[in-house]
Amino acid sequence: MSDAIAKPGVRVLDRGVEFSVYSENATGMELCLFDVDGRETAHLPMSHERGNLFRLLVDAAKPGQRYGYRAFGRWDPMNGHWFDSAKLLVDPYARQIDSPYSFDPQLAEYGFDTAALVPKSVVVADVGDEPSHVDLPAGGFIYEAGVKSLTRLNRHIPEHIRGTVAALGHPALIQHLQKIGADAIELMPVTAWIDERHLHQLGLTNAWGYNPVTFMAPDPRLCPGGIGELRSVVEALHDAGIAVILDLVFNHTGESDQFGGSLSFRGLDNSTYYRLANDDASVFINDTGCGNTVACDHPMVRQYIVDSLRFFVTQAGVDGFRFDLAPILGRTRAGFDTHAETLKAILTDPVLKDRTMIAEPWDIGPGGYQLGQFPPPFLEWNDRARDDLRRFWRGDDYMTGRLADALSGSSHIFSVGEQHVTRSVNFIAAHDGFPLHDVTAYVHKHNGPNGENNRDGHEENYSWNNGVEGETDNRVVLERRRQDIRALLATLFASRGAIMLKAGDEGGITQYGNNNAYCQDNETTWIDWDAMDEALIAYTGELSALRRQFSVFSETTFFTEDDVSWLRPDGSVMTVEDWEAPGCDCLSIVFSTVERESGDPTRLAVLMNRGQSETVFRLPERDDHGWHSLTGESRGTVEIALAPRSVSFYAEKLSTGG
Structure with a gap:
């Protein structure tokens, strides 16, 4: 042979x-x-x-x-x-x-x-021709979605394909992605998974898919047409200029701990594929919290991971990958290693080197929090920015400096060594945790339906409820929440680096306070398209268009003093005392940028008022073309009355001389 x-x-x-x-x-x-x-x-x-x-x-x-x-x-x-x-x-x-x-x-x-x-x-044969490819632009807008939750209740999609990968290629879905200006869709796992064993007793099923057994085969429930179905949808999205990123789980498998079943790896060679305790090979290392940990530093496992990624690139044209609990990929017996062979193999493979790679930079093992420590060009989910943006708008003290750092691409995290660009993926909500609506509507988690007596899920969500816990028909409370959602969206879209939006957040969809809805394969996680707020969807599209219009948002280098000015509402430069003031509610940011379509140098102002009353901002004057409003949250052109709990954008074209 x-x-x-x-x-x-x-x-x-x-x-x-x-x-x-x-x-x-x-x-x-x-x-x-x-x-x-x-x-x-x-x-x-x-x-x-x-x-x-x-x-x-x-x-x-x-x-x-x-x-x-x-x-x-x-x-x-x-x-x-x-x-x-x-x-x-x-x-x-x-x-x-x-x-x-x-x-x-x-x-x-x-x-x-x-x-x-x-x-x-x-047995599946290779596809002969090479699939198309779409790059995620620097500073791109990623839309995170579960296949079933996104499409199951969309009446514009034929019923027989709702809830499947095929539905993602339907014009109704693609038009929605174009309407909000998404550069990429990041799909929660489409590879085959098994329900956690305790869910059967509770009458629940896994809705997220983060419990795989093997790493290549698409799940027949989501993708009955196999890799060919995924490839067709990727091509349809590519035709619309939208990249496709797959969320993959290489850190553990659904065979779980010593009480789990033998389905693949365990029966083939347990001690090779899983990390076992040094002093007791009967004990599975559990750096994932899921019962076992894949031995990603083993040469054959490393090859298997790279081959899996190559499969999705060469056979389906996938443009990038997000890695769940990514420090596991860099773990050796000595702990996490930024220069681990498996991370290196992914980044240097000739088939993979032009694809987007995104790390969830934490696991629960020793030294498991590694934000900013992945090798470039890995992008990284930035949970510190998430928390700081939430805390600023919640009204926490001493948050203005942290807000500014998050808006600037978190240079204190990503300026490691000689790195001069941010690799941050900024987000306010993701599949894991409260959706954006619930950040403004629930102080406490409400995870009772998960069957664990509300013990599961994060305890601290940095959320608020605007006076009423949970759903309400109080118009005043609803309007406050809507205004807060708009402010949070505007802040996210004004941040430097890539940004990510959880599917449904553009329409104000709720999970009824459940911040760990992995086992809610039902209306809790299925997006109710009839309940989507069309005005909020339109606003998301406007923010996305602004982000595309000005280069400041897509550039990923860290700011210099010439790039940005941080101002008080009266137009004077922020002082140390201003930054350190506990209750600073207002901030004006003036960027030097370029309008993409015309190429004209432009000043862009982003005004933020988290207070409870209207505040007058003064923009710096120059003998140019004057400021004009890009959004409708304020009144005026130099002295601007900004509504409470809002963000507004202004632009001023600069004279080019001659």
Whole structure:
């Protein structure tokens, strides 16, 4: 057999299909073939070859063939070995599975044959032509969405594709993304996942998908057409100029802890694929909080991760990736390493090096908070900016300086070494936590429906309720909340660096105070399009257009003194005393920028008033063309009366001489 393909996975050849799977500690491996009805048609021993690979060429096999593996070896969990040949195992390199993963206690029962419980891997051939590609622009606008939650209740999408990847390519959805000016859509996991075992007893199901078993195969519930369906949607979005980013989970799998089932990695070679305690191989390291931790520093796991990313790029044209609990990718036995081989392999791979990479820069392990420590050009979710923007608008003391830093791209975090650009992804809300509406409507989390007696989810949300906890028909309270949402949106869109908006926040959608809605696959997380605030959607589009109009927002270098002035409402420069004042409610920011379409040098002013009364701002005067309003929250052109709890934008074209 040729050594040219010394790697796991399947190869479709003219004469048949070559199957290959990796295991360091298995003593034998069996390939099991199935028909479309799930009946086993053959079980074939595989040859054990160099590099800990088990291989077999099956003549006359072709795409569409169902298969799985059975691994033989020691059943010795106390020493990290979980081999049980009664367990049918999904190929880690499976590009398609024939049914969703489903939890069953018998998946964890030694000696119980699980062929009837486990999805079958499906042979899928490569797509020949190279897919298109769209870059996320610097300072781009990312729209984070779950496939089902975004499309399930959209009446403009045909019912038979609502809730699936195919719905993302429908004109109604694409037109909405264009209306709000999104540069990219970031999809929460579309790869196949399994429900956490405690959810079955509660009658709940996983709504987010952050519990994968294998890393390539799309989930049949979300993507019944497999990688071809994803590719078609990516092409439709590309035609509209919208990039596609996939949220992927390489940090843990749904096999969970010692009480979880054997579905793939555990049965193939538990001690290779998972990180186990140094002094007790029966203990799974749990730096993820999900029961296990993938050993991302193992060379074969590293190759598997890179191959998974390459698969989505070459077969579907995906433009970038967001990595859940990304410090796991950089963990070694010694802890997190900025220069870890796996991070390096991702950034230097020739297929991946032009794609957007985004890190969620924390996990729960030792030294797990690594904001600002990922190697460039990784972008990073910036939760400090999120919290500071919320706290400023909540009215917390001593927040003006922190607000300014967040608006400037958080240079104190990202100016590491010789780096002169921000890699911040600024956001106010994401799938994990309160949506934007609930930030202004709930002081406390209300996670009772999750079945954990409200113990789950973050305790501190830096939120407020405008006088009434939760939903209300009080018009005064509703108007205050609407004004606060507009102010929060404007602040986000005025920040330097990439920005991210959670789907539904542009329309003021609520989760009824649930800040950990991972198990609410229902109206709690499904976006009610009929309830979306159309005026708020239009305002989001206006903010996005402003962001595109002026270069100051897309540039990612850190500000110099010539780029920006920080002013008091009376137009004078902020002093140290002003910055350190506990209750500073107002701030005027004047940027030197360029209007993109005309190329004209321009001054752009962003005025912020978090107070409870109208405040008069004075803009600096020059003998140029004068200031003009870009939004409608204020009155005047030099002396400007700014409404309470609002943000306003002004521009002044500068003379170019001659």
